[in-house]
Amino acid sequence: MSDIKKVVLAYSGGLDTSAIVPWLIENYGCEVVAFAADVGQGEEELEGLEAKAIASGASECHIVDLKEEFVSDFIYPTITTGAVYEGEYLLGTSMARPVIAKAQVEVARKVGADALSHGCTGKGNDQVRFEGAFAALAPELRVIAPWREWDMVSREDLLNYLASRNIKSSASATKIxxxxxxxxxxxxxxxELEDPWCEPSKQxxxxxxxxxxxxxxxETLSLTFxxxxxxxxxxxxLSPYQALVRLNTLAAAHGVGRIDIVENRLVGMKxxxxxxxxxxxxxxxAYKALETLVLDKSALKYREQIGLEFAHVMYDGRWFTALNDALLAGAASFAELVTGEIVVKxxxxxxxxxxRKSPNSLYxxxxxxxxxxxxxxxSHAEGFIRLFSLSSRIKALKAQGGAN
Known part of the structure; x- marks a missing residue:
């Protein structure tokens, strides 16, 4: 462990990463640089973050504004693929990981770090997403995943660890x-969400x-593409990020966008x-409604196949891959036609x-x-149907002994 001199930690200020800062210092004897990504999680989560990181033992804290890049370079391209994981999940957590990992690597190179660290558990998808990105972008940097190394196994263990070192945390055993x-x-x-029979409470x-x-x-609203x-x-x-903020405000007021699902994690558990x-x-x-106007049947079918595959590419953390590039290129070619206006109630x-309307409409x-x-x-439809069903006709005639 002594060969690690400086680590850049993906830091959120939550319970896990608050404990990771002193743990890295104690167990690796290294300098810890905290890195936090602003991907639009809200000012309250970022407020006082730098001071908190320094108080935990970090030598410095870099807070990088990634909001516009996140929306324009990761969310919008994903929308063009039509990707929805297992029919319902719009991939919110998955989409943020590659932009965060990319910025973390950039900070690591800037400060001369020789290792990267994250607070993902060994049970989840995020460890794969982060480390897959690290492998593609900075294979020379070592990755430290404390949840796969330390002997702490619960929220209570982490709270006790911080308390024993007089490190303050806003987390508590009651924040479930x-x-x-x-x-x-x-x-x-x-x-209560760990029991799939239990209805989510209002909290x-x-x-x-x-x-x-x-x-x-x-309430109706108009979206122009x-x-x-x-x-x-x-x-x-509006800019990509500003447009999303506006839509969030309008739609949230009407209770739009809630889902409750059981999904298949990449590591095998549900x-x-x-x-x-x-x-x-x-x-x-809105985007899909505009697609139905401008894409013909075979084009839309192929775009749907792209979306099905891309949902797994994104969920599984394979953004920095050749397959990802190919799927995005295919979706982008279809997106060239997606121009117009949609009204949503x-x-x-x-x-x-x-x-819905579009200058490229095929309707x-x-x-x-x-x-x-x-x-x-x-009357032209009769000939079309006879040819379209010809193989079925030949099969039936053969079964009846009427065709060779």
Whole structure:
């Protein structure tokens, strides 16, 4: 352990990383540089973070603003793929990990560190996401994962460890939920959620209004896209991050974006989590609605296949891979057509697309109308159907002994 001189720790100021700072110093005899990423988790989580890190024993603390990069370079590209993990999860925690890991490596090189560290447990997905990124970006740096090394096994162990060293922590044994927040979402695990038969209590949810308490009057909002990127909300030109903040505020007030799922973790076990993604839910629905206007059947089918594969690439922490690059390139080609405006109605936890238009729309009322038209000869459908079902006809005739 003595060969490690300086470690850059992904630091949040929570219970785990507060304990990791002194633990690294005691067990590795090294200098610890704290690194915190601002990915839109909120000012209250970042307030006093530098002082707290120094008080825990860190030599310095770097807080890096990644909000715009996170939204524009990681969230928006993911939206273009249509990725949704196991049909419901919008990948909020997963999407933040590559931008955080990338910035952590940049800080490590800046300060001349020879190791990286994180507070991920040996049971979760995040250890794979961080270390997969480290391997791709800085294979020469050693990775220290204290949860896989120390003998502490519980929240109480960590609290006692900090108390014995007179290190203050805002954590307590009564704070039973594990939460992770960023500009896209907030996740909740632990407490009563560990029993999948137990309904989440009201104290679980922190970002959105209970749909039962949401306004009794619906609210509509307009989203304008240009080549796959959201550019305006209700007519206002906004940066990617600003647009997401606006959508979060509007959608959260109507209780939009809550899900309660049991998912398959990468390490093999199942876990139960509750997620709140208000603005993201509206954004994903709007984007997909615009896609249905501009992509033909085969193109949309292929884009859906990209989304299915990309959901696992993102969830499994494979952002810095050739497969990721190829999938994003494919999605980006389709996104070139995704230009137009979508209107969404929000009401009591629901977000429903009610209007859509695009200069690239393939929808033609002249062809689709149930009324009289001069552009479509319905008799042509007979030949199409006979050819489309020809293999089935031949199979049936053979079974009847009527075809060679």
């Amino acid at each position: 939920y594990s939460r992770d927040a960023n500009a896209w979402h907030i996740s909740h695990e632990g407490g 679980v949810w922190t970002m959105t209004v209970d749909p039962l308490d949401a306004p009794n009057t619906p 240009n080549k796959g990127k959201l550019t305006h909300v209700n007519g206002d030109a 876990s139960r989590g509750c997620y709140e993604t208000p603005g993201g839910t509206v954004l994903v629905k 929000m009401y009591k936890g629901n977000a429903t697309v009610i209007q 033609s009322e002249d062809f689709a109308t149930f009324g009289a038209d001069d552009v479509y000869d319905q």
